[in-house]
Amino acid sequence: MVETLEIDGSMGEGGGQVLRTAVALSALLKKPVRVFNIRAKRSNPGLRPQHLAAVKAVASLTGARVEGLSVGSSQILFYPGEVKASDIELDVGTAGSISLVLQAMMPVLAFSGREVTLVLKGGTDNPRAPPIDYVREVLARNLSRTGYVVDLSVERRGFYPRGGGIVRFRSRPVERLKPFQITDFPGLKSVRVFVYSSKLPRHVAERIAGSASSQIRSRLGVEPTVEYEVLSGEEPNASLDPGCGVLIIGTLGDGTVFASSALGERGKPSEKVGGEAVSEFIRQVEQRAPADRNLADQLVVYAALADGVSALRTHEVTLHTLTTISLVELFLPVRFKVYGEVGSPGGYRVSGAGFKR
Incomplete structure (x- = not known):
């Protein structure tokens, strides 16, 4: 046994x-x-x-x-x-x-x-x-x-x-x-800002993306691509409850992928949601750590x-x-x-x- x-x-x-x-x-x-x-x-x-x-x-x-x-x-x-x-x-x-x-x-x-x-x-x-x-x-x-x-x-x-x-x-x-x-950091190849929201006004997602993108530009000198998934609540695949979030995805020259994220919550400004994800992302880039x-x-x-x-x-x-x-x-x-x-x-x-x- x-x-x-x-x-x-x-x-x-x-x-x-x-x-x-x-x-x-x-x-x-x-x-x-x-x-x-x-x-x-x-x-x-x-x-x-x-x-x-x-x-x-x-x-x-x-x-x-x-x-x-x-x-x-x-x-x-x-x-x-x-x-x-x-x-x-x-x-x-x-x-x-x-x-x-x-x-x-x-x-x-x-x-x-x-x-x-x-x-x-x-x-x-x-x-x-x-x-x-x-x-x-x-x-x-x-x-x-x-x-x-x-x-x-x-x-x-x-x-x-x-x-x-x-x-x-x-x-x-x-x-x-x-x-x-996963030990080398051959430099950033691209940065993607993916923002999603459901049953919230579109400006919530846009403000999250705007905050994250502007900080990435100013602090890293990189122009990120922005991708939205915004559902008004009328769609059949809309969530039961309102919510939003952001995932910032970095791809390195050798194809390694890493990310940081933040989730919206009641009372938290959209700009803060974007800022939280960016702060973590930038800390990793500054450490030149791939994971x-x-x-x-x-x-x-x-x-x-x-x-x-x-x-x-x-x-x-x-x-x-x-x-x-x-x-x-x-x-x-x-x-x-x-x-x-x-x-x-x-x-x-x-x-x-x-x-x-």
Whole structure:
């Protein structure tokens, strides 16, 4: 019998990411896992509906048996079965983040043995998670370096509080993941400002774009392209609740893509929304770091599984990233070399385990 791996959910950053990553690796490596002290460092500890959705989603891909799966539960036991991915529809619930549910599912789908299509319902734009457009524009494009190809389309946006967004996601599996090198900054090739809004006056999106574009011009000397997705509310694909946001996407000379984002909220001026995204974007450019902090975090699992040496440099090392690294090292025979302090520029390097389907 395979020994059950014990994971303290309060380790490091201590949020839902520990649970999502542990369940994904448990399913992929066929190692039973008990995660306890789930979200112990949060004001409302234990499982929330969006965490249940992520665990159930991974379980559905593997025929896993799960114990302790209820709202408020502080521990679960996950007993994985064989990865037998199939096309599924999943309701994350209200405005629960679709991006975070995909974070748990994607490593498993990478080795599923067949192309899989998912239809996910929930929140596309959540203040506590990367927007769904980040997954499409940044994570997916950088993952293609490993040979793992995913694509997605947003059929309807879902904002807080009701969510109701719809995302169609397709995954094409690999035998092995190729390693990646995201360490050089060969200069900006282009900057794109993507602004979206629903059930709000058009001038809201225009002011966000205007603020972001003018600051990019003045501080970076670059003329960005601007793309709008503005829905009045009458369209069949309009969101249930009003909302808006911006994603600023930078492409480097070697094709590496990074981004920063900001989400609108009641009472926040449009100019501030644009300014928030620009500030983060410019900080990264000034550090000449090719990977944003979200990418550094989300590529840890793939680097550990890849067949070869991967390396990445980011403008900000986060506790999220360090926590994921510590967790991955409990599951796989790998050791990351990490440099840089939390909140400062840094990166990591690792010789991956060469996992094969």
